[in-house]
């Protein structure tokens with residue numbers, strides 16, 4: 420990712436589900452990344468949205484006695500509401516029922532038909548009419564050719580479908596993984612895909628005829644384009660890539676290829692295999708990285724409809740009211756399932772993270788430092804006269820190493836690593852205050868210059884850490900910027916993080932960023 424445009428996407432969410440922590444999580448981590456890139460001066464495009472077609476939506480709508488479009492409108496709005504609720508700064512919210520998307524999907528499929536990558540084929544199998552489902556020969560044999568659900572015999576049936584020639588891309592996909600090992604991350608997920616690739620690839624049906632709620636195959640309206648193909652294309656239709664006359668194209672086409680496409684691990688196959696193959700067939704460049712995170716579980720248990728234990732928006736709002744929106748963001752970004760293992764969302768863990776990291780570390784350090792500057796320096800940032808003992812730390816070297824680590828980690832989508840580098844600075848400040856005890860030195864008027872030097876170092880290091888934490892906790896860091904007169908971000912994160920930028924004489928007001936919260 421050498422260029423200055425950065426395109427990041429979330430999956431688009433199904434409108435037949437209620438939004439819950441999973442959706443908020445993926446969108447929040449993408450938001451933190453997008454904000455960080457903007458703070459670094461990059462031209463960012465951050466996309467999210469809703470996936471609105473398919474049989475399930477049609478069925479849910481029917482069950483509720485509304486049209487699929489009505490159901491989609493209503494539920495898409497619920498997802499859109501998340502963005503405001505959780506301070507998310509997506510640049511577009513795409514809906515797959517938007518005619519601008521639908522038309523482009525048709526023209527993309529048309530291109531694939533013209534190139535021979537999509538063809539009309541016949542499928543034959545054992546059909547369970549009650550379930551509208553085909554069984555493979557092996558499975559049909561296992562159930563002795565009788566539907567285990569209705570008890571009626573399976574029928575030999577065939578149907579015509581459009582197919583995508585996935586099998587033709589096997590070698591190129593393998594080469595893609597050889598040439599760009601970082602294209603699917605984390606490593607555990609890439610290895611999973613490679614394992615399945617070794618089993619060989621078959622062409623995939625990309626149309627359905629047994630329901631109507633979807634985008635028609637061009638020239639064959641009785642066929643509806645498979646919802647996954649429709650949905651995957653959102654990543655390029657939102658940029659107008661298949662409509663060169665459109666405004667979307669004029670303003671956004673330059674964002675492709677995406678720098679970061681974030682998904683949950685359950686939709687890896689579609690994104691790591693089918694998506695790149697479709698792009699290859701369309702002769703479009705591939706994204707730099709598809710990042711598949713793991714899952715949140717709730718208080719030690721898998722979240723499921725039957726258990727009814729999804730952490731829903733109401734519950735998340737409860738956390739925000741109690742701890743603040745930045746605290747929720749911090750928890751999601753640092754304790755979440757970003758790597759290859761699932762993470763547990765528990766009340767006690769949330770409370771502990773908040774208290775340890777935000778109240779006792781960031782909050783305490785900023786409030787101690789600003790209180791002492793108030794008391795010993797008339798509330799004005801002291802000058803650094805170079806008199807104080809550094810406590811063995813070359814602050815400039817130390818902070819710049821952490822700044823590089825934070826930027827580097829973010830580049831790799833290692834959010835918690837990036838935040839940890841910033842927290843290392845804050846923790847060092849805390850230890851430095853304890854070691855040098857400026858509150859004791861201040862009792863001796865002769866030590867005024869030393870006290871000033873110590874406090875300058877503390878304030879400057881906190882300022883630098885805050886620049887690195889801003890993408891994760893935008894509201895609180897803004898509060899700090901205001902109280903310490905640090906001005907607005909400049910779009911040059913690295914430059915802003917240079918040691919010595921904090922000017923002597925700057926008015927530093929006392930801050931209390933993270934109030935202590937009683938546990939239940």
Ligand code: MSP
Pocket residue numbers: 429430431432433434436440441442444445470650651652653681682683684685686713714715716722
């Ligand atoms: N519509 C498809 C995606 C199409 S993308 C071209 C879909 N939608 S979904 O509504 O089911 O959302 C799935 C996504 O929600 C996951 O990939 C993940 O980003 C997020 N999560 C859903 N449950 C989750 C957890 N329990 N934990 C973390 N995130 C999970 O699949």
